[in-house]
Amino acid sequence: MRRLPRDPIRLVSSYVPMSSAAIRGRFGRRSLVAPGGPVVSLTTFGVRARSVHLTLASIGRGSVRPSRLIVWLDDAALVSSPPRGLSRLCRRGVEVRLCDDLGPHKKYFPYVSSIARHRVPMVTADDDVLYPPRWLETLVADHGRHPDAIVAHRVNRIVVDGAAVAPYERWGRATSERPTPRNYAVGVKGVLYPPAFLDLLRATGDGFTDVAPGSSDTWLHHCSLRAGVPVLPVVTLRGAGFWPIRGLRPSPALLDQNVRAGRNDRVRAALWSPDDLRIVLQDHWDAC
Numbered sequence: 001m002r003r004l005p006r007d008p009i010r011l012v013s014s015y016v017p018m019s020s021a022a023i024r025g026r027f028g029r030r031s032l033v034a035p036g037g038p039v040v041s042l043t044t045f046g047v048r049a050r051s052v053h054l055t056l057a058s059i060g061r062g063s064v065r066p067s068r069l070i071v072w073l074d075d076a077a078l079v080s081s082p083p084r085g086l087s088r089l090c091r092r093g094v095e096v097r098l099c100d101d102l103g104p105h106k107k108y109f110p111y112v113s114s115i116a117r118h119r120v121p122m123v124t125a126d127d128d129v130l131y132p133p134r135w136l137e138t139l140v141a142d143h144g145r146h147p148d149a150i151v152a153h154r155v156n157r158i159v160v161d162g163a164a165v166a167p168y169e170r171w172g173r174a175t176s177e178r179p180t181p182r183n184y185a186v187g188v189k190g191v192l193y194p195p196a197f198l199d200l201l202r203a204t205g206d207g208f209t210d211v212a213p214g215s216s217d218t219w220l221h222h223c224s225l226r227a228g229v230p231v232l233p234v235v236t237l238r239g240a241g242f243w244p245i246r247g248l249r250p251s252p253a254l255l256d257q258n259v260r261a262g263r264n265d266r267v268r269a270a271l272w273s274p275d276d277l278r279i280v281l282q283d284h285w286d287a288c
Helices: 009-029 046-050 050-062 074-081 085-088 105-106 110-114 137-145 196-205 216-228 252-260 263-271 275-282
Strands: 039-043 068-073 093-098 122-124 150-152 153-155 184-185 191-193 231-235
Touching: 039 105, 039 110, 039 196, 046 050, 046 085, 050 068, 050 085, 068 110, 074 093, 085 093, 105 110, 105 216, 110 196, 122 275, 137 150, 137 191, 137 275, 153 231, 191 196, 191 252, 196 216, 216 275
Parallel strands: 039 068, 039 122, 068 093, 150 231
Antiparallel strands: 122 191, 150 191, 153 184
16 A cells, blocks of 8 residues: 655645646746846756756746756757757746766756856756745845855755764754855755856866766865855745655665765765865864
């Protein structure tokens, strides 16, 4: 016998925003982009390409719209002939671009490497989430208050056990805006990266392909740690509905391998130098 969901009310209510996004995607006419906003970059693959238009419609209906809304695909056939829902949104400003297969790094690196000098921030999004109307507005507002920081809707705080870092599964949520090298941005709810950090990523290149091919969050935290760029949580949108797109399962490669099988911990250990560990343990960056 199939088990009932633990929270049937939440399950049923999650279909309301999905239906709303589908209607806006099908019958909406307003452009999903507007001058002055940040660039929003994401990727999708396989069957998810058939539902990514729901995510895009939710982003484009926000109180702040992106200046560009880019979907990166490593499948040339999908780029030349995207699914109907995605194709329809291309007429409203969505860009579908071809890139190499870089795993989760597809959501940011093809854009980062395509711009010689970055002048506007970039926000990454996931393809299996419906974003609330003030999602981008709050990221942009926090960027205005902290222009040199990375700001994210979900930030984990690294847990320290004596002279060692605890396993990733034990890390909790960061709730303070105090800058600390122990803050670790998680991409699922959206992360804003300032232009100077995008230039740094471009200059750093694709070294992640050797040591962190499936761990984009860990690689990006490593880059921010080395550069002394703080990661701060957005605190003004707590409790807002980040609804999952029903029918899509989290990628086993990202959930099982990165978290449960400890890949994030192994990648972190390979990336960090003794100085990186010292900075995290002492919980502040050295003075310049």
